[in-house]
Amino acid sequence: MLNIVLFGPPGAGKGTQSQSLIEKYSLVHLSTGDILRAEITGGTELGKYAKQIMDKGDLVPDEVVIQMISNKIDANLAAKGFIFDGFPRTIPQAQALDEMLAQKGTQISCMISLTVPEDELVSRLLKRGQTSGRADDNETAIRNRFNEYMMKTLPVASFYQNQNKLYQIDGVGSLDSIFDRIEGILSHFSA
Numbered sequence: 001m002l003n004i005v006l007f008g009p010p011g012a013g014k015g016t017q018s019q020s021l022i023e024k025y026s027l028v029h030l031s032t033g034d035i036l037r038a039e040i041t042g043g044t045e046l047g048k049y050a051k052q053i054m055d056k057g058d059l060v061p062d063e064v065v066i067q068m069i070s071n072k073i074d075a076n077l078a079a080k081g082f083i084f085d086g087f088p089r090t091i092p093q094a095q096a097l098d099e100m101l102a103q104k105g106t107q108i109s110c111m112i113s114l115t116v117p118e119d120e121l122v123s124r125l126l127k128r129g130q131t132s133g134r135a136d137d138n139e140t141a142i143r144n145r146f147n148e149y150m151m152k153t154l155p156v157a158s159f160y161q162n163q164n165k166l167y168q169i170d171g172v173g174s175l176d177s178i179f180d181r182i183e184g185i186l187s188h189f190s191a
């Protein structure tokens with residue numbers, strides 16, 4: 001199986017590059033942000049609970065997102081592999097993911113981390129906020145999302161570096177040029 005973690009700060013291009021990866025590699029795309037937003041749109045109890053957390057730019061509790069991902073992995077047992085987009089975002093999430101995959105006899109192949117300067121990230125997210133309707137694409141929430149990223153999420157890169165699975169790429173440039181960089185890394189892995 002080819003199991004990729006797409007990593008980076010808010011606005012780095014994880015969701016954007018995932019779309020190209022799905023088309024080319026036929027992997028199952030698991031975005032915790034998308035799953036949570038679908039719960040909000042559906043008006044579920046989970047969605048109502050998650051919305052108040054997400055709107056502020058805080059992270060949703062580990063046990064909630066871990067259970068969500070576990071359900072999705074179980075529902076896709078025949079998959080050639082997974083693109084994990086926005087997950088794991090904390091060390092406990094990373095540990096839980098390793099355990100879940102080990103139980104299925106597989107593991108993370110690589111983490112691809114998109115590096116983008118903060119001023120570029122802010123400008124991308126504010127621009128998206130003009131049309132996305134996302135309550136977390138405003139300056140106060142964006143600042144909080146960066147704080148959460150620095151405190152809780154960045155250590156996840158070291159977690160995978162310790163397993164020799166971390167690949168960093170420049171996340172600035174055209175969508176195609178960034179995709180080429182990702183493909184350069186994935187050419188060393190097979191599904």
Ligand code: B4P
Pocket residue numbers: 009010011012013014015016017032033034036053054055057058059060061065085086087088089093124125128136145171172173174175178
């Ligand atoms: P996510 O949905 O994961 O949101 P994100 O980190 O902001 O990434 P996003 O997908 O939006 O950005 P992208 O880079 O694609 O999370 C939202 C919230 O959900 C979190 O704050 C948290 O509350 C909760 N959550 C999600 N997962 C969680 C977890 N595991 N644990 C706990 N809580 C969790 O795109 C950004 C913009 O940049 C787009 O407009 C795009 O068009 C543009 N862009 C992309 N690439 C570009 C490029 N090369 N050049 C110019 N613009 C580009």
